Structure formats: structure tokens, C-alpha cells
Amino acid sequence: MDDYKILLSEAELPQEWYNIMPDLPRPFPPYLHPGTGQPLGPQDLAPIFPMGLIEQEVSQERFIPIPDEVQRIYRLWRPTPLHRARRLEEALKTPARIYYKNESVSPPGSHKPNTAVAQAYYNKVEGVRRLATETGAGQWGCALAFACNLIGLECTVYMVKVSYFQKPYRRSLMHIWGAEVFPSPTDKTNAGRGILASDPGTSGSLGMAISEAVEDAATHDDTKYSLGSVLNHVMLHQTVVGLETKKQLALAGEEPDILIGCVGGGSNFAGFSFPFVPDKLKGKDIKIIGVEPTACPTLTRGLYTYDFGDTAQLTPLIMMYTLGHSFVPPGIHAGGLRYHGDSPLVCMLVHEKIIEARAYPQNPVFEAAHLFAKTEGIIPAPETAHAIKGAVDEAVRCRETNDPKCIVFNFSGHGHFDLSAYDAYLEGKLEDLEYPPEVLARALAALPKVPGA
Numbered sequence: 266m267d268d269y270k271i272l273l274s275e276a277e278l279p280q281e282w283y284n285i286m287p288d289l290p291r292p293f294p295p296y297l298h299p300g301t302g303q304p305l306g307p308q309d310l311a312p313i314f315p316m317g318l319i320e321q322e323v324s325q326e327r328f329i330p331i332p333d334e335v336q337r338i339y340r341l342w343r344p345t346p347l348h349r350a351r352r353l354e355e356a357l358k359t360p361a362r363i364y365y366k367n368e369s370v371s372p373p374g375s376h377k378p379n380t381a382v383a384q385a386y387y388n389k390v391e392g393v394r395r396l397a398t399e400t401g402a403g404q405w406g407c408a409l410a411f412a413c414n415l416i417g418l419e420c421t422v423y424m425v426k427v428s429y430f431q432k433p434y435r436r437s438l439m440h441i442w443g444a445e446v447f448p449s450p451t452d453k454t455n456a457g458r459g460i461l462a463s464d465p466g467t468s469g470s471l472g473m474a475i476s477e478a479v480e481d482a483a484t485h486d487d488t489k490y491s492l493g494s495v496l497n498h499v500m501l502h503q504t505v506v507g508l509e510t511k512k513q514l515a516l517a518g519e520e521p522d523i524l525i526g527c528v529g530g531g532s533n534f535a536g537f538s539f540p541f542v543p544d545k546l547k548g549k550d551i552k553i554i555g556v557e558p559t560a561c562p563t564l565t566r567g568l569y570t571y572d573f574g575d576t577a578q579l580t581p582l583i584m585m586y587t588l589g590h591s592f593v594p595p596g597i598h599a600g601g602l603r604y605h606g607d608s609p610l611v612c613m614l615v616h617e618k619i620i621e622a623r624a625y626p627q628n629p630v631f632e633a634a635h636l637f638a639k640t641e642g643i644i645p646a647p648e649t650a651h652a653i654k655g656a657v658d659e660a661v662r663c664r665e666t667n668d669p670k671c672i673v674f675n676f677s678g679h680g681h682f683d684l685s686a687y688d689a690y691l692e693g694k695l696e697d698l699e700y701p702p703e704v705l706a707r708a709l710a711a712l713p714k715v716p717g718a
């Protein structure tokens with residue numbers, strides 16, 4: 266077979282999401298109430314999430330049907346192509362076969378609408394009028410604005426201040442799809458006002474923007490909160506990516522040896538790789554690698570413990586690898602990877618050594634992205650570029666060992682609104698930022714004491 270793309274028909278779109286919960290090696294550590302240290306019940310989450318999503322958050326059903334209306338919207342761009350990166354293989358002179366799943370073909374340009382559409386749908390059927398959310402680089406805000414527009418909900422986006430000014434065109438997309446967008450921290454919420462009072466010049470962070478969006482939802486009856494990553498229901502919705510990839514690899518007559526994704530909060534990586542985890546648990550030799558930036562090395566240098574999901578300590582406590590909820594990561598261009606924690610499902614699998622993690626600095630990541638753009642043509646998002654760097658390194662290793670492995674990575678989004686980052690790279694102005702040990706120590710010292718834990 267010498268195909269460049271492996272395509273599925275719309276009739277082959279998965280009709281169920283895969284839920285990894287019943288296949289975990291040990292029980293999922295529950296979310297805890299920050300005050301009592303007791304496991305949260307569904308009612309504790311009801312002020313900010315609709316019941317349909319709360320049920321999915323704790324469901325033990327292995328497969329959950331994708332509602333018809335969600336499938337109809339998915340079909341605007343799904344199933345997405347699986348590409349064979351033949352030109353990249355040639356450039357690397359590798360015997361490996363490299364494939365990438367192209368999630369950049371969605372209208373907002375990334376994997377994020379896979380969950381945005383589902384979340385907007387479950388909120389709409391429960392009578393919610395408006396969704397509030399945060400966004401880092403703007404991909405998630407665009408995806409939710411797009412989904413709310415199609416489903417018929419209003420949308421408020423708290424955008425991390427540094428990205429609001431660095432990425433004005435993502436803001437434009439959100440406006441076109443009808444959302445209101447504020448640079449966070451704002452003076453519209455108690456959380457935002459508190460942060461501005463103690464640090465007026467702050468560049469913002471995802472942790473801060475989450476605090477603002479959660480407060481907005483909790484203080485308005487007709488409004489719920491929507492999170493673009495980290496939580497179990499988000500990982501669930503993203504499994505449409507891995508389920509399609511499995512079918513496409515089977516069509517190509519391939520079995521994956523190595524699966525790679527970038528990790529911010531974990532959703533594209535989880536959605537892509539989780540459907541393969543049962544195969545690995547049954548003994549298949551598959552290496553599953555999550556790639557993160559050295560500037561925000563949650564999985565590779567964080568502590569596996571309970572922590573808040575946000576700066577203002579409004580969220581439940583989550584068992585995860587964390588750099589500390591007070592940590593403000595340096596302003597690297599992969600804004601979507603600047604989060605102090607990670608999906609508790611991804612973290613558990615890393616802790617259990619089923620998944621491995623790796624961290625890279627910006628310059629080698631952009632070098633790999635540049636090579637990809639010159640060989641395969643598509644300009645990757647800086648977040649996606651981390652997965653590409655992981656794949657390139659594995660392909661080079663295959664060249665050195667003359668091992669024709671099958672490497673598959675998730676191409677989570679395009680970089681058409683990240684061109685200033687490429688300019689900075691080409692002009693040699695990108696800094697390779699490490700996470701200083703003293704900052705790590707300070708943030709970890711501020712971890713919450715969990716009663717009874």
C-alpha cells in the first residue's frame with residue numbers, strides 16, 4: 266500500500282465513546298471536597314456542571330453512546346484523516362513508518378471541538394443558557410465558541426492575558442462565533458480582583474482563568490462552567506480520535522509500536538491513546554509517550570498528590586501530578602501546555618508506568634515543527650510540535666538501530682494563528698526555559714493539606 270491518507274467514510278464515525286474507567290489497574294482516586302477531605306458527591310458538582318456530564322465523570326460503563334445531534338455536528342469534519350508521513354520519513358532516512366492523526370481539520374483547527382460540542386449539547390438539553398470557560402492559547406475558547414454557536418448557547422471566555430494580546434486572531438474567531446472574551450485576570454470576578462490586587466502586572470495563567478470562569482458559573486443560575494481538558498468526561502469525548510485511529514491502522518494493515526501525543530491537561534493524548542491501553546494491558550508491546558515542555562514539566566517533575574485545579578482554590582482536590590496550583594509557568598508559545606496539573610486518568614497511568622512521559626525545551630520542538638512544515642506541508646500548533654519532536658526522536662532511534670517500527674502521533678492542531686512564534690524561532694529569539702528548582706520547591710510547599718489523607 267502506498268497511500269498518503271487513510272480515510273473513513275462518515276458511516277464509519279464511532280457511535281460510542283470509550284470510557285477507560287472499568288479498565289484501570291486500580292480504582293480511580295475520587296475528587297475530594299477541599300474543606301472536609303471527603304469524596305465529592307454528584308450534588309457537589311451540580312452548581313457548575315450539568316448532570317449528564319457529572320454522570321459521565323464517574324461512569325463505569327465501558328462504552329457510552331454518542332448522541333445523534335453530536336454525531337451530526339462531528340460529521341462537519343469527522344472522521345479525520347490518518348496520514349502516512351512519507352516525506353518526513355524520507356527526510357529522516359528512517360526505516361520507521363510514521364503516521365499522524367490529523368485533528369487540525371476541524372473548523373476551529375484542533376481536537377478541542379470533540380468535547381466542546383458534547384459539553385454544549387449536554388448543557389443545552391438541561392436548559393442551561395450560557396457557558397463560562399477559560400482559554401490559554403485560545404484553541405479551547407474557539408472550540409467552545411464554535412460549539413455554543415451551533416448548539417444555541419451563549420459563551421463567555423476568560424482568556425489568559427498574555428495570549429489575549431499575543432494571539433488577537435484567536436480572539437477574532439471567538440467573536441465571529443458569537444462569544445464574549447475578556448483578558449484574565451479581570452475585575453469582573455472576586456477571584457480576578459484578588460489576583461490583580463496582589464499582582465497587578467500578572468500575565469495571567471490557566472489556573473487564574475479557571476478560577477474566574479468557575480466563579481462566574483457558580484454565581485449565575487443560568488450559567489454552567491465548561492473545562493476543555495483534565496476531567497474524565499473530556500478524556501471520554503476525545504476517545505473518538507483513538508477509536509478512529511484504530512480502525513484506520515487496521516485498514517492500513519498496521520499495529521502501532523509507539524503512540525505519542527503532547528500533554529497540556531491531557532485530553533488529546535488521552536483521547537488518542539486510551540483506546541489502545543486495553544491492548545497494552547493484555548500484553549501487546551506498545552510504548553505510549555506523553556510529551557510536555559520543560560518550562561511546565563508536570564508529569565516529569567511534578568509530585569503525585571492531591572491539589573487544586575485552579576489558583577484561587579475553588580475547584581475540588583484532584584489526585585494528579587502537579588507543580589503546585591500557585592505556579593505561574595513562563596510565557597512559552599505552547600500556551601495550551603502551560604498548566605500546573607494534568608488529567609488524573611493520565612497521571613494514574615503514568616504513575617502505574619503504563620504510559621511514559623518526556624519533556625523538551627522550545628527550540629528543539631520548533632526545529633521538529635519546522636521540519637514537519639517543510640516536508641508534510643502543514644504548520645503545526647506549538648503544542649502539537651511537542652508530539653512531533655517525540656516522533657522525530659523515536660524515528661531517529663529507529664534509524665540508529667535499523668528497526669522499522671510503526672510510530673503514530675496525534676496532530677492535535679494547526680499553527681495558523683501562531684505565526685509570531687515561528688517568526689521568533691526563525692529569528693533565533695526563542696528562549697529554552699527550564700523550570701527553576703527553587704520555584705518548584707516554593708509551589709510544592711504551598712500544596713494543600715488534605716484532611717484525613
Ligand SMILES: Cc1ncc(COP(=O)(O)O)c(C=O)c1O
Pocket residue numbers: 375376401402403404405493494495527528529530531532533534600601602646648649677678679
Ligand atoms: C493544539 C493543541 N494541542 C494540545 C493542547 C493541550 O491540551 P490537551 O493536553 O488537553 O490536549 C492544546 C491546548 O490548548 C492545543 O490547543
